[in-house]
Amino acid sequence: MTEPALVVNNLEKTYAGESGRAGTHALAGVSLTVEKGDFFALLGPNGAGKTTLIGIVTGLVNKTGGKVSVHGVDIDTAPEKARTYIGVVPQNMNLDYFGKVSDIVVNQAGYYGIPRSVAIPRAERIFKDLGLYEKRNDQARMLSGGMMRRLMIARALIHEPQFLILDEPTAGVDVELRRSMWEYLTGLTKAGVTILLTTHYLEEAERLANKVAIINKGEIIVNGTMAEVLTMHDSLTSPGAGESGYRGGKLEEIFLQLTKEK
Amino acid sequence: MTPYQTWISFYTIVRKDVVRIMRIWAQTFLPSVVTSVLYFLIFGTFLGSRIGQVQGVPYINFVVPGLVMLAVVTNSYTNSSFTMFMSKFFARNIDEILVSPTPPWVIVAGFVAGAMVRGVLIGIIVIAVSLFFTDLAVHNLAVIILFLLVTSLIFAVAGLINGVFAKSMDGINIVPTFVLTPLVYLGGVFYSTQSLPGFWGTLTKFDPIFYVINGFRYGFLGVADASLSLSFGILLFFALLFLGIAWYLIRIGLGLRQ
Numbered sequence: 001m002t003e004p005a006l007v008v009n010n011l012e013k014t015y016a017g018e019s020g021r022a023g024t025h026a027l028a029g030v031s032l033t034v035e036k037g038d039f040f041a042l043l044g045p046n047g048a049g050k051t052t053l054i055g056i057v058t059g060l061v062n063k064t065g066g067k068v069s070v071h072g073v074d075i076d077t078a079p080e081k082a083r084t085y086i087g088v089v090p091q092n093m094n095l096d097y098f099g100k101v102s103d104i105v106v107n108q109a110g111y112y113g114i115p116r117s118v119a120i121p122r123a124e125r126i127f128k129d130l131g132l133y134e135k136r137n138d139q140a141r142m143l144s145g146g147m148m149r150r151l152m153i154a155r156a157l158i159h160e161p162q163f164l165i166l167d168e169p170t171a172g173v174d175v176e177l178r179r180s181m182w183e184y185l186t187g188l189t190k191a192g193v194t195i196l197l198t199t200h201y202l203e204e205a206e207r208l209a210n211k212v213a214i215i216n217k218g219e220i221i222v223n224g225t226m227a228e229v230l231t232m233h234d235s236l237t238s239p240g241a242g243e244s245g246y247r248g249g250k251l252e253e254i255f256l257q258l259t260k261e262k
Numbered sequence: 263m264t265p266y267q268t269w270i271s272f273y274t275i276v277r278k279d280v281v282r283i284m285r286i287w288a289q290t291f292l293p294s295v296v297t298s299v300l301y302f303l304i305f306g307t308f309l310g311s312r313i314g315q316v317q318g319v320p321y322i323n324f325v326v327p328g329l330v331m332l333a334v335v336t337n338s339y340t341n342s343s344f345t346m347f348m349s350k351f352f353a354r355n356i357d358e359i360l361v362s363p364t365p366p367w368v369i370v371a372g373f374v375a376g377a378m379v380r381g382v383l384i385g386i387i388v389i390a391v392s393l394f395f396t397d398l399a400v401h402n403l404a405v406i407i408l409f410l411l412v413t414s415l416i417f418a419v420a421g422l423i424n425g426v427f428a429k430s431m432d433g434i435n436i437v438p439t440f441v442l443t444p445l446v447y448l449g450g451v452f453y454s455t456q457s458l459p460g461f462w463g464t465l466t467k468f469d470p471i472f473y474v475i476n477g478f479r480y481g482f483l484g485v486a487d488a489s490l491s492l493s494f495g496i497l498l499f500f501a502l503l504f505l506g507i508a509w510y511l512i513r514i515g516l517g518l519r520q
């Protein structure tokens with residue numbers, strides 16, 4: 001039996017408080033499993049703990065307790081090996097704005113031990129796929145917000161990760177670009193790449209993901225297949241919910257009910 | 263990572279920094295050249311002719327090694343502190359490395375090597391500039407190279423540690439301005455510590471930069487205020503100590519991982 005792409009077990013994170021104030025309890029015993037090949041949507045309101053969870057998995061945040069393994073590799077015992085499986089597109093821009101687009105991506109390959117002779121042609125292929133080819137010699141700061149998002153996706157893909165983590169990758173991106181990005185990412189899942197996505201566009205999550213978890217105040221409150229979660233719709237939403245007008249898709253209504261109750 | 267992959271990762275960190283250093287040459291190289299020319303003019307040509315000889319050589323030949331070290335120390339230090347601080351604080355692109363399988367010791371080695379490239383290049387440039395003002399004799403080239411490298415190493419690592427701890431621009435400016443510069447000036451750049459009265463001479467022996475200048479100057483002049491092996495031993499101690507601290511800080515992710 002193959003190992004899941006991600007196993008999170010009883011994960012805890014408390015951020016230290018400043019000047020003697022109590023710290024923030026960001027994750028309170030979170031457990032979830034992402035199987036290989038899943039398109040997994042991790043949803044939650046702002047401050048729910050999504051980015052903290054992703055930060056711990058990718059090595060940007062030190063956890064307080066619990067266990068995490070990526071492709072069967074414990075991030076405590078072999079953090080570097082675990083990271084070889086992961087590509088991450090962070091929520092916030094973290095680009096070297098004065099670096100050339102091609103250098104940023106090729107350098108990222110270098111950090112994974114991929115020589116430039118391999119990385120350069122691979123980067124050019126990704127640039128063409130993502131519509132960045134014409135911009136490859138520009139400095140990152142010259143790009144529009146949407147182009148920067150594409151660049152961060154290109155950077156995350158350069159080492160051909162088996163597990164791609166996308167933390168609100170379409171925030172602030174126009175509809176056309178968002179659709180083309182999803183089309184591209186859906187193609188990746190067909191090629192066997194596992195995707196963990198956080199987004200506030202719940203209709204997209206409903207359409208794209210086959211598994212979903214909702215996190216609120218550091219706790220997982222729903223976790224299952226998209227079909228299972230959507231069956232909760234009728235029992236959770238009141239009969240008159242739709243009478244005041246359109247309120248979004250089923251997942252959005254479930255999300256609002258659950259996070260409100262919590 | 264295999265040794266080859268580790269090498270690629272190290273090379274990538276260094277290459278990125280060197281490309282940056284070269285791209286902004288007017289900020290990285292030019293200030294040291296201008297400052298050195300002024301020092302050579304004032305302390306070498308204008309004042310030096312009145313001072314005469316120190317330790318048996320013209321004053322300008324005496325101050326050149328110290329001025330070279332001044333440039334090496336400050337450039338090595340500011341390069342790594344600035345690079346680390348900017349990449350963790352402003353662009354936050356240090357995450358690019360932190361999410362990769364690059365081990366902490368390679369991150370340290372990469373940042374330090376990049377800063378050493380700048381420090382050593384500046385040292386060579388300042389030596390070259392000094393040749394316009396005096397004929398510089400070389401007593402022992404191996405000693406010159408050894409002290410140039412170990413000095414650049416120590417201050418590149420120290421700068422990296424500073425960059426990790428710094429929480430604001432002030433944090434990376436305070437040490438060079440209020441610690442490093444006084445230590446350099448009081449470490450014997452412009453005078454022989456043998457000429458200092460007892461207390462001040464003894465105090466200078468606690469200044470690590472005194473040993474930097476002492477060893478490097480020996481390489482040119484063949485005279486030293488302190489034993490060469492003692493100087494090198496002290497510098498080696500600081501190099502290993504700082505490397506250990508830097509590796510530990512990067513490994514636990516202080517200021518880098520939340």
